[in-house]
Amino acid sequence: MRFLVCIKQVPETTDAKINPQTGTLMREGIPSIINPFDMYALEEGIRLKERQGGEVVVLSMGPPQAKEAIKEAIALGCDRGVLLSDRAFAGADTLATSYTLAQGVQKLGGADLIICGKQASDGDTAQVGPGLAEELDIPHATYVRRISAMAPGEITVERLVEGGVEVVRMPLPALITVVKEINEPRLPSLKGVMRAKRAEVTVWGTEELGADPSRTGTAGSPTQVVQVFAPEIRKHGELIPGTASEQATTLVERLRAARVV
Amino acid sequence: MGSIRIIAEKCAGCELCVAACPFGAVSMVDALAHISEVCNLCGACVDVCAFQAIELTRPQASPAVPAAGGVWVYVEHRRGQVAGVVYELLGEGAKLAAELGEELGAVILGDGIRPLAGDLVAHGAEVVYVADAPELADFRDEPYTAVMAAMVGQYQPAILLFGATSTGRSLAPRVAGRLRTGLTADCTGLSIDPETRLLVQTRPAFGGNIMARILCPNHRPQMATVRPKVMKRATREEGRQGRVVEVPVRPEDKAARTTVLELVPELTQAVNLEEADIIVSGGRGMQDPKNFRLIEDLARVLGGAVGASRAAVDAGWIPYSHQVGQTGKTVSPRVYIAVGISGAIQHLAGMQSSDIIVAINKNPDAPIFQVATYGLVGDLFEIVPALTAAFKKVLAD
Numbered sequence: 001m002r003f004l005v006c007i008k009q010v011p012e013t014t015d016a017k018i019n020p021q022t023g024t025l026m027r028e029g030i031p032s033i034i035n036p037f038d039m040y041a042l043e044e045g046i047r048l049k050e051r052q053g054g055e056v057v058v059l060s061m062g063p064p065q066a067k068e069a070i071k072e073a074i075a076l077g078c079d080r081g082v083l084l085s086d087r088a089f090a091g092a093d094t095l096a097t098s099y100t101l102a103q104g105v106q107k108l109g110g111a112d113l114i115i116c117g118k119q120a121s122d123g124d125t126a127q128v129g130p131g132l133a134e135e136l137d138i139p140h141a142t143y144v145r146r147i148s149a150m151a152p153g154e155i156t157v158e159r160l161v162e163g164g165v166e167v168v169r170m171p172l173p174a175l176i177t178v179v180k181e182i183n184e185p186r187l188p189s190l191k192g193v194m195r196a197k198r199a200e201v202t203v204w205g206t207e208e209l210g211a212d213p214s215r216t217g218t219a220g221s222p223t224q225v226v227q228v229f230a231p232e233i234r235k236h237g238e239l240i241p242g243t244a245s246e247q248a249t250t251l252v253e254r255l256r257a258a259r260v261v
Numbered sequence: 262m263g264s265i266r267i268i269a270e271k272c273a274g275c276e277l278c279v280a281a282c283p284f285g286a287v288s289m290v291d292a293l294a295h296i297s298e299v300c301n302l303c304g305a306c307v308d309v310c311a312f313q314a315i316e317l318t319r320p321q322a323s324p325a326v327p328a329a330g331g332v333w334v335y336v337e338h339r340r341g342q343v344a345g346v347v348y349e350l351l352g353e354g355a356k357l358a359a360e361l362g363e364e365l366g367a368v369i370l371g372d373g374i375r376p377l378a379g380d381l382v383a384h385g386a387e388v389v390y391v392a393d394a395p396e397l398a399d400f401r402d403e404p405y406t407a408v409m410a411a412m413v414g415q416y417q418p419a420i421l422l423f424g425a426t427s428t429g430r431s432l433a434p435r436v437a438g439r440l441r442t443g444l445t446a447d448c449t450g451l452s453i454d455p456e457t458r459l460l461v462q463t464r465p466a467f468g469g470n471i472m473a474r475i476l477c478p479n480h481r482p483q484m485a486t487v488r489p490k491v492m493k494r495a496t497r498e499e500g501r502q503g504r505v506v507e508v509p510v511r512p513e514d515k516a517a518r519t520t521v522l523e524l525v526p527e528l529t530q531a532v533n534l535e536e537a538d539i540i541v542s543g544g545r546g547m548q549d550p551k552n553f554r555l556i557e558d559l560a561r562v563l564g565g566a567v568g569a570s571r572a573a574v575d576a577g578w579i580p581y582s583h584q585v586g587q588t589g590k591t592v593s594p595r596v597y598i599a600v601g602i603s604g605a606i607q608h609l610a611g612m613q614s615s616d617i618i619v620a621i622n623k624n625p626d627a628p629i630f631q632v633a634t635y636g637l638v639g640d641l642f643e644i645v646p647a648l649t650a651a652f653k654k655v656l657a658d
Contacts, residue, residue, distance in 0.1 A: 032285075036587075036588060037588070063297055063298040086298075087298055090298035090299065090301075091300060091301045092301075095441065121587060122466065124446065124447060124466055124468065125446035125447070126434075126446060126447075127433075130402070130431055130432075130435050131435070133435070134406070134435040134438030134439060135438060139402070139403060139518040140402065140431070141519070142430065143427055156522070159427070161428070162426055162427055162536065163526055163527060164526040165524070166525075167524075167525065168519055168520065168521055169519070169520045169522055170519045180581065181582075221443070223444070223475050223476070223477050224302065226303075227303070227473065227474040228283050228305045228472070229471070230471065231470070231471070231472050237618075237620075237632075237633040237634045237636050238635055238636070239630075239638065240635055240636065240637050244644045244647045245647045247644055248647035248650070249651055251619065251651075252648070252651045252655055254635055260616070261539070261563060261596070261652065
């Protein structure tokens with residue numbers, strides 16, 4: 001079995017602050033990390049490999065420094081990693097990203113199960129997982145909280161949907177996107193860190209992939225970001241004073257006046 | 262194809278652009294700005310540069326934009342039960358269609374769903390496209406993608422909207438991939454640019470820390486998923502007229518590799534979070550799982566849903582499906598009541614677009630008060646029961 005985990009390197013936004021002059025995120029000194037949701041995808045891939053054998057490969061698209069994210073994934077237990085990197089891939093939207101990743105998967109010779117995080121913490125789109133499955137023409141399931149069974153050639157998963165859990169069975173190869181509930185990610189072992197240090201990260205660009213340049217980067221991206229701005233800052237709220245019952249009475253009045261209850 | 266470059270002679274090395282870049286794509290190399298591959302041509306650096314040292318060429322609108330017309334709304338439903346967001350999309354879609362002078366269409370796939378067309382027309386749909394087949398009874402991505410793609414191919418809508426629900430966010434990327442068109446996720450604002458007649462899509466990114474406007478100039482349809490509870494619901498009016506178009510489903514489009522084995526409803530949650538008008542959420546301040554009863558009591562009186570912060574979920578006090586925030590659900594109800602939640606940025610990312618935010622916390626310096634419409638500083642164990650009692654009283658009158 002080959003398990004393939006797709007990851008994205010993102011800025012760590014825990015302490016993100018808006019620059020009041022420019023109205024944009026202040027990024028100085030903010031380190032890059034593996035997208036938090038992808039940590040669950042990596043953990044699930046590594047666990048599957050430990051249980052079922054085979055290999056777990058990590059795949060990413062990004063600038064050359066995203067090699068660091070791949071090495072971190074190797075330190076956690078991935079066998080090897082591939083980075084798709086080329087200036088021509090820059091500015092890709094989710095369609096171009098899905099296409100480029102699909103080229104990488106195909107050059108790797110495919111995978112039995114592809115695992116992605118639910119979404120990336122910078123773009124928050126959740127579109128690349130299903131988009132990649134579409135490019136590869138394989139079935140997918142999003143928001144997976146548990147793999148309930150894996151039989152030869154098929155997988156059964158529980159996915160979170162509005163108001164409940166849906167149990168879905170798919171033939172392999174397939175793609176899943178996972179939520180936080182699925183596992184508790186491990187920390188890298190010392191041995192893993194040593195191995196990652198020595199590991200060579202394969203880098204493939206347009207030429208190695210044989211990618212169609214009209215489908216990567218900005219050329220392959222139907223959507224364009226035309227403006228980025230700070231969200232409207234909320235008007236300063238009202239502090240409701242008094243004892244608990246006075247506060248309660250005032251709040252009820254306010255919400256009734258706003259016709260929301 | 263667009264491109265961006267620094268004009269070395271003009272760059273003063275002031276680093277304004279470095280700070281302005283929301284994507285961390287600008288750095289200083291030999292005292293000159295350098296733009297890396299992660300740039301997505303948003304233009305924030307161009308706007309801030311005082312020396313006109315950054316040249317941005319946007320991809321030019323190609324003359325080959327396919328002719329297309331009409332605004333379509335995907336009608337999500339579960340066995341005939343239409344999702345609330347659909348009526349919001351019909352409300353918003355009607356405005357867009359009016360601005361363009363085009364028709365508002367609703368598209369519904371399923372088994373035996375033809376009778377739903379009347380309700381969609383009453384909510385403003387001028388045409389209802391119905392694909393009715395036993396194989397379409399359960400939502401499954403593959404046949405739904407194939408049928409949607411075939412319908413779009415046949416009728417060529419200019420705009421196609423989905424709710425940003427677990428279904429919409431799974432189906433829309435596949436449809437966009439099949440049609441090779443653009444898709445903007447989780448929009449909170451839509452409008453028509455009067456000059457170009459393009460759909461202007463506004464969405465939050467970085468957990469709501471920045472907003473982006475996105476266009477899809479050269480591909481049709483322009484596709485978007487729209488966050489539930491943000492747009493105004495269409496009103497139902499009897500007597501509205503609309504056509505119903507029954508679209509035959511080709512046998513090859515019915516194939517599915519995925520089987521839905523069962524749907525297990527979540528019992529702890531009467532109303533689902535994304536669709537709730539009112540959410541009462543508890544955090545670390547609840548101190549003990551049994552105290553969540555206070556949250557549930559208040560939610561029940563208000564007819565709302567129960568949410569939680571990551572701290573409460575990680576402590577095992579309440580299941581993950583209730584978690585609101587960056588690693589949980591994004592909600593925007595009319596009223597969000599945060600009880601004993603300090604308001605970490607990851608939590609705010611999941612709820613700050615709520616209409617009214619009420620914060621109840623004993624710490625007056627808690628960040629949650631920065632976003633609160635109404636702040637109640639005090640002991641939640643006194644305030645919450647008092648609120649429950651007060652609402653019970655007024656709602657009974």
